[in-house]
Amino acid sequence: GTPPYKGVVSTGMVVDADGRAMHKSDGNYLGAVEGMEKYGADVLRLWAASVEYTADMRLGAKMLENVANVYRNLRNRLRFFLSAVGDLPLEAVIPRAGLEPVDRLALTALDRLTKEVVEHYRAFRLHDAYLALLAFDNDDLSRFYIAALKDRLYSSAPGASRRRSAQSALLEMLRTIAVLLAPVLSFTAEEAWQSLPAGLRAENASVFDIAFPQIGDVDATALADWQVLKDLRAQVAATGAVDFALDARIAVPAASIARLTAMGDNVREALIVSSLLDIAPS
Numbered sequence: 001g002t003p004p005y006k007g008v009v010s011t012g013m014v015v016d017a018d019g020r021a022m023h024k025s026d027g028n029y030l031g032a033v034e035g036m037e038k039y040g041a042d043v044l045r046l047w048a049a050s051v052e053y054t055a056d057m058r059l060g061a062k063m064l065e066n067v068a069n070v071y072r073n074l075r076n077r078l079r080f081f082l083s084a085v086g087d088l089p090l091e092a093v094i095p096r097a098g099l100e101p102v103d104r105l106a107l108t109a110l111d112r113l114t115k116e117v118v119e120h121y122r123a124f125r126l127h128d129a130y131l132a133l134l135a136f137d138n139d140d141l142s143r144f145y146i147a148a149l150k151d152r153l154y155s156s157a158p159g160a161s162r163r164r165s166a167q168s169a170l171l172e173m174l175r176t177i178a179v180l181l182a183p184v185l186s187f188t189a190e191e192a193w194q195s196l197p198a199g200l201r202a203e204n205a206s207v208f209d210i211a212f213p214q215i216g217d218v219d220a221t222a223l224a225d226w227q228v229l230k231d232l233r234a235q236v237a238a239t240g241a242v243d244f245a246l247d248a249r250i251a252v253p254a255a256s257i258a259r260l261t262a263m264g265d266n267v268r269e270a271l272i273v274s275s276l277l278d279i280a281p282s
């Protein structure tokens with residue numbers, strides 16, 4: 001008298017790149033085994049997450065090649081995290097409260113991502129989870145945070161507190177993003193987890209031993225400051241100051257001045273400039 005399931009998800013059919021039904025006799029058929037042999041299982045899994053499955057899903061070689069490029073970017077991000085924390089002893093990991101201000105802001109942005117992605121997964125919105133992960137990797141990490149960390153990671157003394165702060169933040173990012181990717185990039189996430197030094201894996205033998213993080217309300221003020229820093233970086237880049245060593249004059253929202261001033265040298269570091277003379281209101 002009751003349904004033998006908790007929920008129902010309906011999907012469309014997989015069709016070829018032109019929207020036609022796949023048939024071996026038509027030469028437009030791409031089998032799962034063939035796709036895995038050429039691209040790997042995780043690329044096929046990532047394709048499945050990238051499409052809107054409630055309608056018919058188009059599949060073709062060009063689409064898989066595009067998804068393979070996305071996959072390589074995500075895999076390379078995990079490789080970067082692993083290389084950055086390779087010499088981080090467990091006893092040197094800094095709790096979030098003791099991190100550099102910009103590292104704490106980055107982890108607040110990670111909290112927002114985590115909350116979004118977990119909510120998408122719970123509602124079977126794989127496409128939305130996929131887009132959120134890509135946006136974070138591209139806009140928050142690649143274009144902003146990772147570039148800002150390179151001086152600290154590569155030029156500081158190995159055990160310098162500011163370098164350990166960056167490593168500690170990246171370790172939390174690695175753990176969290178690996179867990180968020182695991183439902184889709186199952187093999188890659190597990191491979192990354194097994195590549196992490198045993199001491200940093202703690203009692204979790206597998207990435208699948210880790211539950212989704214439970215995120216409550218995310219600090220809206222911290223997120224606003226994070227966005228301000230990203231916007232200021234864009235202003236600096238637009239002046240050409242980074243490439244041509246010119247003086248740049250940028251304007252900061254008045255509401256953010258006190259908080260950014262309290263961040264000290266983190267602001268200069270986040271903007272990737274050699275010096276910052278003043279923080280002026282817009």
